[in-house]
Amino acid sequence: MGYKIMIVEDDKNIAKLLGEYIERYGYSSIVLEDFDKVIEIFTQEKPDLVLMDVNLPKFDGYFWCTKIRQKSLCPIIFISARDNEMNQVMAIESGGDDYITKPFHYQVVLAKIKGQLRRVYGEYASKGAEDVIEIEGLLLYPERLEINFKDKKISLSKNECKLLKILMKKYPKVVSRDNLLESLWDDQNFVDDNTLSVNITRVRKRLSDIGIKNAVETVRGSGYRLNATWRNM
Structure with missing residues (x-):
């Protein structure tokens, strides 16, 4: 597979476990630790997909999703404890591609990752997407x-x-x-x-x-x- 996944999650335990889990399936993980440098690290690492929490220090995930969308069309999957419909609407309107509520099963996260990667880079990619x-x-x-x-x-x-x-x-x-x-x-x-x-x-x-x-x-x-x-x- 070889795809690179950036994890923007301020719960260190969840971020660590997510990173370890997806690496078992051949993905590379970038676990963000400095939440003042989301865009700098995104630009430097050029991940293929982002897992984004909503509740983050200083600025929330919607803010960072909007900033990433100014630079890239890479898939962004929100992961949040906020389970009401309005938050899911905000996630989509800020440029997100999917929304997973906590607590979650790691198999579901992996399935969502695979689906988004297929859609953007694989057999389901539209003709307007970047050639890969x-x-x-x-x-x-x-x-x-x-x-x-x-x-x-x-x-x-x-x-x-x-x-x-x-x-x-x-x-x-x-x-x-x-x-x-x-x-x-x-x-x-x-x-x-x-x-x-x-x-x-x-x-x-x-x-x-x-x-x-x-x-x-x-x-x-x-x-x-x-x-x-x-x-x-």
Whole structure:
């Protein structure tokens, strides 16, 4: 999976247990401790989803949800002891995507997280949502020129992104050198076999930088294919 979940909850015990529970299922958790720096930490960490309490020090969860919405469309799930309808309405109007009342079952929270991630990043994502390609927890964001694996993110060049995108879309099939050359071709830059080899080497280096080794396999006489060597990491 590899998605990053930010937990904004001032009950330290609940926050800790939530973090531990979702990490059992392959997610990364960021448990916020400084409630004066919600936006700073959100901007720095770029989580894929936020679990947001309503009752927080100084400013409530509705306030922070509104601030996050000025920067991002990532899913926000409210978790609160306030169980009346007006609070749920306020959560939605401030930009929240779902609302869970305390006390809650951790399985319900996990199911809600999975549902929101599928809606935004997975098979239910609308065509207007950000393009995300995912294989075995490796996430490629072509519009950002960025890859994400577990808790690591790294930027790509335009050519590196083009190559990795076609390899991931064709996975686990072999992609011919001609197809890869076509993906790099534009009217301004001449592309040859050497250019392709150099860029494949760079893609391998970028994957290695986030802990994935030997993932781009050379198939002699055919081209290259992606091998999910990181599947069991």
